[in-house]
Amino acid sequence: MQKLDTFLWFDGQAEQAVAFYLSVFPKAKAGRVLRWGDVGPPGKKGSVLTADFEIDGQRFTALNGGPEYKFTPAVSFMIPCETQQEVDTYWDKLLADGGKPMACGWLTDKFGVSWQVTPVGLQEMLTDKDQARANRVMEAMMKMIKLDLPTLQKAYDAS
Incomplete structure (x- = not known):
């Protein structure tokens, strides 16, 4: 089992970024998607909070974390x-x-x-x-x- 996962902080573009990386890397695959539910801010109900994906066996999680970090x-x-x-x-x-x-x-x-x-x-x-x-x-x-x-x-x- 892989010991470290890479967590990437996006400003509302996590879903688009995952789709992009899946198109770039031939051995990439999509994983679980966690969407905002009824719990309030900062996410809109139904929008992506996190999306998991793999590139050549390396696991990543894309987070819609907001504009705080680049x-x-x-x-x-x-x-x-x-x-x-x-x-x-x-x-x-x-x-x-x-x-x-x-x-x-x-x-x-x-x-x-x-x-x-x-x-x-x-x-x-x-x-x-x-x-x-x-x-x-x-x-x-x-x-x-x-x-x-x-x-x-x-x-x-x-x-």
């Missing part, structure tokens, strides 16, 4: 990608309808949630025992917005 890039979700095509697909889907690209493979989606769309081998390249190889990869990555695996690999393989 997402920041200080917390992000990393998507390990096997191929450049997978990087491109997640990048494009997560930026759709108002997302914002940041540097070095980071982006913020239209709900303000931060993501790192990262090739699987990047960490190995950046921590290679050959410091010159690692430095070339870091230098190449620091010039990128969306990560480009062939360019990173070329920097890694250069002599």
